[in-house]
Amino acid sequence: MTDKILLVEDEKKLRRILQLVLSDAGYEVQTAAEGGSGVECWKSWQPSLVLTDLKMEPLDGLHVLRYGSDHAPDIPCVMLTAFGTVETAVEAMKNGAFDFLTKPVDHEQLLEVVKQGLEASRTTQKQTADLLGSSAVMQELREEIRLLASTDSAVLILGESGTGKELVAQGIHKASKRSRGPFVRLNCASIPAELLESELFGHKRGSFTGATETREGAFVRADGGILFLDEIGDLPLALQPKLLHAVEEKEIMPIGGEKPQSVSVKILSATNLDLAEMVQEKKFRMDLYYRLNIMQVVLPPLNVRENDVEELANTFLRYFAKEFGRPILQISMEALQIMGAYGWPGNVRELRNVMERAVLKCSGKELTPDCIPSLTEGSECSTKEKVKSLDLVAIEQELLLAALKQHNWNKTQAAKELNISRSALRYRLNKYGIGLS
Numbered sequence: 001m002t003d004k005i006l007l008v009e010d011e012k013k014l015r016r017i018l019q020l021v022l023s024d025a026g027y028e029v030q031t032a033a034e035g036g037s038g039v040e041c042w043k044s045w046q047p048s049l050v051l052t053d054l055k056m057e058p059l060d061g062l063h064v065l066r067y068g069s070d071h072a073p074d075i076p077c078v079m080l081t082a083f084g085t086v087e088t089a090v091e092a093m094k095n096g097a098f099d100f101l102t103k104p105v106d107h108e109q110l111l112e113v114v115k116q117g118l119e120a121s122r123t124t125q126k127q128t129a130d131l132l133g134s135s136a137v138m139q140e141l142r143e144e145i146r147l148l149a150s151t152d153s154a155v156l157i158l159g160e161s162g163t164g165k166e167l168v169a170q171g172i173h174k175a176s177k178r179s180r181g182p183f184v185r186l187n188c189a190s191i192p193a194e195l196l197e198s199e200l201f202g203h204k205r206g207s208f209t210g211a212t213e214t215r216e217g218a219f220v221r222a223d224g225g226i227l228f229l230d231e232i233g234d235l236p237l238a239l240q241p242k243l244l245h246a247v248e249e250k251e252i253m254p255i256g257g258e259k260p261q262s263v264s265v266k267i268l269s270a271t272n273l274d275l276a277e278m279v280q281e282k283k284f285r286m287d288l289y290y291r292l293n294i295m296q297v298v299l300p301p302l303n304v305r306e307n308d309v310e311e312l313a314n315t316f317l318r319y320f321a322k323e324f325g326r327p328i329l330q331i332s333m334e335a336l337q338i339m340g341a342y343g344w345p346g347n348v349r350e351l352r353n354v355m356e357r358a359v360l361k362c363s364g365k366e367l368t369p370d371c372i373p374s375l376t377e378g379s380e381c382s383t384k385e386k387v388k389s390l391d392l393v394a395i396e397q398e399l400l401l402a403a404l405k406q407h408n409w410n411k412t413q414a415a416k417e418l419n420i421s422r423s424a425l426r427y428r429l430n431k432y433g434i435g436l437s
């Protein structure tokens with residue numbers, strides 16, 4: 001798909017030249033001659049990047065920029081400024097401009113900045129699907145994220161599985177002044193204990209058997225940005241003093257290193273375990289707990305967020321219908337009722353998975369109760385058992401779908417990827433009703 005660029009510039013000649021430069025480079029371009037019509041075009045045409053002059057009448061480039069930061073924060077906005085207005089340009093950067101170019105505009109530089117802007121927005125859009133939901137708790141949460149992002153203090157993110165902790169971490173990064181710095185996620189539960197120290201702090205070549213190359217750890221990679229320690233409750237006790245030191249002193253020592261290295265990172269951590277209880281039971285160090293828990297955010301389970309189920313279900317419906325090229329337009333009343341009454345132990349992740357499977361399964365224009373069998377079956381088992389089995393089921397289904405998508409629904413290759421036989425794959429697809437319709 002061709003990227004669309006909106007160019008807002010009052011000087012007719014320059015507007016024409018830049019339009020040519022950009023369309024010659026393969027972009028689709030629309031132009032406007034001042035801020036007001038620029039914003040109108042932004043609204044109706046939905047560009048992927050905006051280039052705007054600063055000084056224009058009656059409405060200037062800051063008007064365009066402000067519209068973007070309020071309504072389309074993922075779309076990079078590049079300012080064009082005349083020499084001598086650098087201060088205003090700095091002001092523009094503070095207001096969220098992606099970059100600025102001084103006039104006369106160097107064409108190569110222009111194309112380079114456009115390319116970088118588009119790349120940057122693609123990465124953030126891929127990583128940070130927005131935190132959806134207009135319930136009061138979710139609105140408060142979005143406010144809270146802004147607050148949590150405004151300082152360098154550590155934030156502990158708590159909440160049941162699937163409530164959106166990772167999305168919140170990404171949201172804090174995006175809203176913080178470190179947003180242009182790296183966002184590095186380390187999952188403490190998925191890395192073997194003996195490798196975790198090196199993953200966190202790095203190692204020097206030859207410092208242990210197998211250390212054939214010097215390697216940077218997550219702290220160093222996150223320097224200038226944010227380090228997200230996911231599943232922090234699974235961090236082995238033995239490593240906790242070293243992490244505490246790194247967080248307190250803002251310096252790390254790679255394995256086999258001789259002198260400490262200082263780093264500037266904001267630390268976010270998340271877990272669905274009860275950390276306070278783990279501290280009581282001496283399974284997690286109290287001093288580290290207090291260090292990571294300077295600020296705290298707790299995500300509510302999905303079933304207490306009024307109306308969010310319906311809103312999220314509709315959003316996921318549109319998303320998957322588009323992705324799978326299905327004509328489904330709406331969710332039937334009965335299906336909505338079932339979804340509203342259901343407990344959602346796997347929270348938003350479960351809802352998302354249910355919608356993905358439902359869209360695959362459903363062939364009509366309406367999503368009916370028979371497209372969401374997992375919500376109506378097995379109601380006789382206790383909630384706790386259900387949570388457990390649903391978690392496993394959700395994980396397995398996630399893996400299956402990911403492998404299938406990665407290989408364009410080629411079952412032989414997907415089975416290879418998953419390291420199971422083709423018939424084992426077919427059995428699982430049948431079991432979950434994936435891709436049958």
Ligand SMILES: Nc1ncnc2c1ncn2[C@@H]1O[C@H](COP(=O)(O)OP(=O)(O)OP(=O)(O)O)[C@@H](O)[C@H]1O
Pocket residue numbers: 129130131132133159160161162163164165166167168271272348349352
């Ligand atoms: N408010 C939300 N709006 C849109 N999508 C959401 C929301 N909350 C969660 N999701 C989606 O649900 C899934 C699970 O979210 P996420 O990975 O952030 O959960 P988590 O709290 O980290 O869970 P776990 O404890 O299991 O790691 C993701 O696909 C995420 O995009």
Ligand SMILES: [Mg+2]
Pocket residue numbers: 165166230
């Ligand atoms: Mg998570």
